[in-house]
Amino acid sequence: MKKLNLTxxxxxxxxxxxxxxxxxxxxxxxxxxxxLNRSRDSMLVSINDLTGKVGSSKNEMAKAxxxxxxxxAATTRFATLKTLNPEGAPIAWxxxxxxxxxANLQIDKATARLEGNVPFKDADLADWMRxxxxxxxxxxxxxxxxxxxxELENAEPLLSIHHLNIRASTxxxxxxxxxxxxxxxxxxx
Amino acid sequence: xALHLNLLHEEFLEQRQRQRDPLKIGMMVLGGLGALMFLYYxxxxxxxxxxxxxxxxxxxxxxxxxxxxxxxxxxxxxxNSIIGTTRVLDGMIxxxxxxxxxxxxxxxxxxxxAQLTSIDGTVLDDGRVVNVMIEGLAAGREPRAAAEExxxxxxxxxxxxxxxxxxxxxxxxxxxxxxxxxxxxxxxARFGLSVVFNPTAAAVKAPSPSPKAPRK
Numbered sequence: 001m002k003k004l005n006l007t008x009x010x011x012x013x014x015x016x017x018x019x020x021x022x023x024x025x026x027x028x029x030x031x032x033x034x035x036l037n038r039s040r041d042s043m044l045v046s047i048n049d050l051t052g053k054v055g056s057s058k059n060e061m062a063k064a065x066x067x068x069x070x071x072x073a074a075t076t077r078f079a080t081l082k083t084l085n086p087e088g089a090p091i092a093w094x095x096x097x098x099x100x101x102x103a104n105l106q107i108d109k110a111t112a113r114l115e116g117n118v119p120f121k122d123a124d125l126a127d128w129m130r131x132x133x134x135x136x137x138x139x140x141x142x143x144x145x146x147x148x149x150x151e152l153e154n155a156e157p158l159l160s161i162h163h164l165n166i167r168a169s170t171x172x173x174x175x176x177x178x179x180x181x182x183x184x185x186x187x188x189x
Numbered sequence: 190x191a192l193h194l195n196l197l198h199e200e201f202l203e204q205r206q207r208q209r210d211p212l213k214i215g216m217m218v219l220g221g222l223g224a225l226m227f228l229y230y231x232x233x234x235x236x237x238x239x240x241x242x243x244x245x246x247x248x249x250x251x252x253x254x255x256x257x258x259x260x261x262x263x264x265x266x267x268x269n270s271i272i273g274t275t276r277v278l279d280g281m282i283x284x285x286x287x288x289x290x291x292x293x294x295x296x297x298x299x300x301x302x303a304q305l306t307s308i309d310g311t312v313l314d315d316g317r318v319v320n321v322m323i324e325g326l327a328a329g330r331e332p333r334a335a336a337e338e339x340x341x342x343x344x345x346x347x348x349x350x351x352x353x354x355x356x357x358x359x360x361x362x363x364x365x366x367x368x369x370x371x372x373x374x375x376x377x378a379r380f381g382l383s384v385v386f387n388p389t390a391a392a393v394k395a396p397s398p399s400p401k402a403p404r405k
Contacts, residue, residue, distance in 0.1 A: 021218075040240055053251060054254055057255075060262060060265075067268050123273075145292075146293060153285070157282045158282065160285040161286070161288050163309075
């Protein structure tokens with residue numbers, strides 16, 4: 001094989017060419033091909049991401065449609081329970097409502113007094129509050145109050161009686177005095 | 190043998206050296222490589238543009254679908270909340286203690302020779318226990334027996350609809366006063382009854398023992 005004899009000038013030129021070649025490679029990969037590949041990769045990631053989202057969105061919408069069908073009973077029930085809560089502060093409408101309710105059942109002088117309200121700890125009842133009331137029925141009789149309590153328990157599903165006190169009236173023995181401690185579940189206003 | 194003289198030797202050498210010039214060869218190689226790299230870059234750029242157009246199409250699709258998805262997600266969350274709330278509220282409604290049936294049972298137990306003066310009832314432990322204090326008067330030849338009869342009747346009547354019914358005397362004392370019932374004077378006794386019961390079957394079933402391992 002013939003030995004390659006290079007002059008000093010040729011070696012310098014060869015070195016210069018090598019440096020130029022390295023610079024070309026560096027510029028090419030750093031400033032041209034690199035950014036292009038990064039841009040392409042990020043676009044591919046975005047495409048995969050969006051394709052996944054579009055795919056899952058169909059499931060999501062199908063689930064929502066199914067849930068809408070399944071929740072028909074619950075939504076109707078919820079709407080019914082909400083209608084039990086008129087607009088406005090409960091202290092404004094609940095005592096008159098109770099007074100009218102008992103007056104319809106021939107129990108006069110009924111009063112309702114708010115004793116306090118507390119929020120529920122359950123996250124499902126975040127929009128609801130428990131109101132505690134004291135209902136005083138100063139003049140009634142056992143049979144009438146029994147019927148009234150039955151009517152109240154049926155008409156007000158969100159009301160529960162926690163304490164009941166029926167005692168003979170000292171002034172008029174034919175009557176009884178009744179105190180009811182009730183708790184109602186009401187929407188936050 | 191003929192003598193062959195190369196008089197252009199130096200020119201030939203110079204031409205050969207020019208052809209072997211490393212800088213020239215290097216430049217040619219660089220040019221070739223540069224062309225290849227440019228072509229490769231162009232190919233990549235073309236593919237990138239194609240991907241960009243695909244991305245634009247997908248983004249367009251997503252922009253059309255996104256409002257619907259957001260709305261359906263919001264609606265799903267709302268429906269789940271409604272279902273959860275309704276379930277909890279229905280649970281509260283179902284677990285209420287109804288006083289009216291209890292008062293009806295009481296009214297069936299009180300005979301003509303007994304009179305209740307006070308009923309004081311409280312629902313304890315989230316409706317699992319109901320505690321009632323009943324005070325009253327009983328009259329008869331044996332007023333204590335009349336009061337005991339009332340107690341037995343309460344156990345029988347309340348036991349029909351409630352669980353773990355306990356009816357115990359807290360007080361039972363004879364009174365000096367007499368009551369006139371049907372034209373006859375009867376002795377009287379004052380009594381205080383403690384009534385405790387469990388209104389729900391679930392709480393009764395709860396503490397049932399776990400099945401034991403079979404004996405060898």
